[in-house]
Amino acid sequence: MYKQNLHTHTKYCDGLDKPEEVVIAACEKGFKSVGFSMHSFLRSCSVPSEKIEAYKNEIAVLRKKYAGTIDVYCGLEREMRDNAEISDFDYVIGALHYFRIEENFVDFDIDSEGVRKVIEQYFNGDGMEYARAYYQDLAQLPRYGNFDIIAHFDLITKHCEREAFFDLSSKEYQRFAVEAAEKLAGKIPYFELNTGAMARGYRTTPYPDIFLIKELKRLGFGAVISTDCHDKRNLDYGYEEAEMLLKKCGFKERFVLTKNGFEGIEI
Ligand SMILES: [Zn+2]
Ligand SMILES: [Zn+2]
Numbered sequence: 001m002y003k004q005n006l007h008t009h010t011k012y013c014d015g016l017d018k019p020e021e022v023v024i025a026a027c028e029k030g031f032k033s034v035g036f037s038m039h040s041f042l043r044s045c046s047v048p049s050e051k052i053e054a055y056k057n058e059i060a061v062l063r064k065k066y067a068g069t070i071d072v073y074c075g076l077e078r079e080m081r082d083n084a085e086i087s088d089f090d091y092v093i094g095a096l097h098y099f100r101i102e103e104n105f106v107d108f109d110i111d112s113e114g115v116r117k118v119i120e121q122y123f124n125g126d127g128m129e130y131a132r133a134y135y136q137d138l139a140q141l142p143r144y145g146n147f148d149i150i151a152h153f154d155l156i157t158k159h160c161e162r163e164a165f166f167d168l169s170s171k172e173y174q175r176f177a178v179e180a181a182e183k184l185a186g187k188i189p190y191f192e193l194n195t196g197a198m199a200r201g202y203r204t205t206p207y208p209d210i211f212l213i214k215e216l217k218r219l220g221f222g223a224v225i226s227t228d229c230h231d232k233r234n235l236d237y238g239y240e241e242a243e244m245l246l247k248k249c250g251f252k253e254r255f256v257l258t259k260n261g262f263e264g265i266e267i
Contacts (some may be wrong), residue, residue, distance in 0.1 A: 002030065013047070015231070016169075019062055022229070027070050033256070034072060037077040038052065039077050039079070040077065049085075075091040077095050077151060078092050081254035096137055099137065109155060110114065125163035128167075130156070131156050136180070139180040139184060147188050150188050150191045177208075191224070192228075199227065253266050
């Protein structure tokens with residue numbers, strides 16, 4: 001099985017490991033390539049450009065050092081409303097973790113207690129309204145840059161297995177998600193089947209939900225498997241399961257990054 005993870009965090013943002021430790025772990029797990037995706041925006045602030053430069057330089061050193069052993073790519077997980085420069089990365093993951101409400105960045109990629117407070121404070125306690133706002137925002141991603149991959153398409157469902165902030169099976173909810181997918185189709189080529197919340201115990205299945213994977217297939221998006229890794233031990237967490245899920249949803253291929261850009265591989 002060709003394993004590659006392009007969604008990898010390190011000590012440069014909220015990950016546990018140094019980049020080289022991740023590269024070594026990737027080699028040990030039999031990866032042919034690995035990509036890093038530092039957050040451009042963290043704790044409601046843009047990451048200073050000097051720090052992003054230092055990250056890029058360190059990844060460039062590793063790329064040379066490990067050439068011939070493993071291919072190392074340098075990407076960025078760019079927050080939608082952040083303005084970090086994205087032109088000189090190997091790939092860019094577009095993500096939405098914050099609402100912009102009045103002058104504030106409101107983080108919703110937080111624990112379930114925090115999400116409950118966000119819904120109370122900004123959405124009059126209406127979880128469905130919270131979901132609607134998320135998808136309406138997500139659909140705007142292409143206005144903010146040229147992204148390759150849409151991060152964790154239904155991040156808003158992170159805690160929904162434990163606490164029903166809104167009804168995932170309702171037509172209303174599913175319509176919001178599908179409408180966003182329709183607006184993004186043809187503008188951002190790939191979505192990720194993301195196992196990160198499984199590794200961290202929030203979910204038992206990857207993002208996105210099955211109905212959405214099928215809709216994304218219908219709309220012509222390509223699929224990339226990501227582990228949204230913050231701990232090198234989880235670099236391939238749920239990888240086989242994710243590929244099986246793609247097959248079950250009708251995908252015949254998934255995409256990996258190569259020196260020639262993204263290429264489909266049969267699954
Ligand atoms: Zn993310
Ligand atoms: Zn991430």
